[in-house]
Amino acid sequence: MPSTRLTIFSVVVALAALALVFELLRRRRLREKYAVIWVVISFGTLVVAVFPGLLGGVAELIGIRTPSNLLFFASLLVLFAVSLQLSREVGLLEEQSRRLAEEVGALRLRLDAMESGRRERHDLPSASALPRQAEGGSE
Numbered sequence: 349m350p351s352t353r354l355t356i357f358s359v360v361v362a363l364a365a366l367a368l369v370f371e372l373l374r375r376r377r378l379r380e381k382y383a384v385i386w387v388v389i390s391f392g393t394l395v396v397a398v399f400p401g402l403l404g405g406v407a408e409l410i411g412i413r414t415p416s417n418l419l420f421f422a423s424l425l426v427l428f429a430v431s432l433q434l435s436r437e438v439g440l441l442e443e444q445s446r447r448l449a450e451e452v453g454a455l456r457l458r459l460d461a462m463e464s465g466r467r468e469r470h471d472l473p474s475a476s477a478l479p480r481q482a483e484g485g486s487e
Contacts, residue, residue: 358397366390389426
């Protein structure tokens, strides 16, 4: 049986994690779809902190001799799942970024074609003939 100090410390850490998640949500620094996993993890930590025997019972039920090994294994699975989810999100964002870059390029071509048609009718200088300014400064 863990000491009372360890139980109190574990409960305080779990509650602090839960409070942090809700504060990040309130400030819109964390999206709801990511907050769900952190709320579940915080509640799980709180349950294990309040009922430490539960971890031993589950470990015995599964066939793991040491409850801390179950805790490490569960942590590894959570980290794997979060890593996989974030990798999926990065892939989707890369695809979206590529699609947007292509769309911007196509819009620039259309704009250049429209400007060249207007210049021909009004005898205006082309945009490429005008000096371009670098972002944040001038040439």
